[in-house]
Amino acid sequence: MKASKMGVDFRGYLQALIIGIIGIGAWLYSNNQGVVGEGMKFVQAFSITFILIGIGGMILTKYFKKHPLKSIGVVNKDDEMLKLVRYKAGYMSFQITLACLILFTIFSATEIIKTNISIYALGIIIFVAMNFLDMVLTSIYSSKTM
Amino acid sequence: MKNTIKELREKNGYTQDDLAVLAEVSRQTIISLEKGKYNPSIQLAFKLGKIFNLSIEEIFIYEEE
Numbered sequence: 001m002k003a004s005k006m007g008v009d010f011r012g013y014l015q016a017l018i019i020g021i022i023g024i025g026a027w028l029y030s031n032n033q034g035v036v037g038e039g040m041k042f043v044q045a046f047s048i049t050f051i052l053i054g055i056g057g058m059i060l061t062k063y064f065k066k067h068p069l070k071s072i073g074v075v076n077k078d079d080e081m082l083k084l085v086r087y088k089a090g091y092m093s094f095q096i097t098l099a100c101l102i103l104f105t106i107f108s109a110t111e112i113i114k115t116n117i118s119i120y121a122l123g124i125i126i127f128v129a130m131n132f133l134d135m136v137l138t139s140i141y142s143s144k145t146m
Numbered sequence: 147m148k149n150t151i152k153e154l155r156e157k158n159g160y161t162q163d164d165l166a167v168l169a170e171v172s173r174q175t176i177i178s179l180e181k182g183k184y185n186p187s188i189q190l191a192f193k194l195g196k197i198f199n200l201s202i203e204e205i206f207i208y209e210e211e
Binding site for chain 2: 081082142145146
């Protein structure tokens, strides 16, 4: 079985770039329609940040692959064990986020939680929470292997 | 699964980093293998066999639970 030619880091940054471009596209379209507001400002900043992170990340990934830092060495995130750790962490993050979403839905529907939170703000919260969980769980599972 | 990777590595004069590079895995994987905290894929097991010029059964000791 051949390993993917595109490493997980590079794929991640490429994904960020694509999301950023889609974001700018959506912003341009809505701007053309006369849409204004905090959401538009957020999307503009978010998309530009993602584009910069995507481009910067792809360049740096390629550079450090050829010129690894002495103190760190070559980091192969596509290594089979690290891949397993990432998959476990990703799956658990998804499960926890899903459970929280279901509970939030239940509590919102029964008005135990009353909130005027906008949908896009909810999206940001889910995105940040899931990424945070993913990082924490990856660290936990990774240290369990040592 | 128990294994003799650490002993074989030291016998051949490799550091964990050297072995990681030869086996095309991370140093963390080598550490986990040596501690018996990770069971390798069949491909990695074969690679290690090739590096040490031994069969898989001579490196990994399967114990029935």
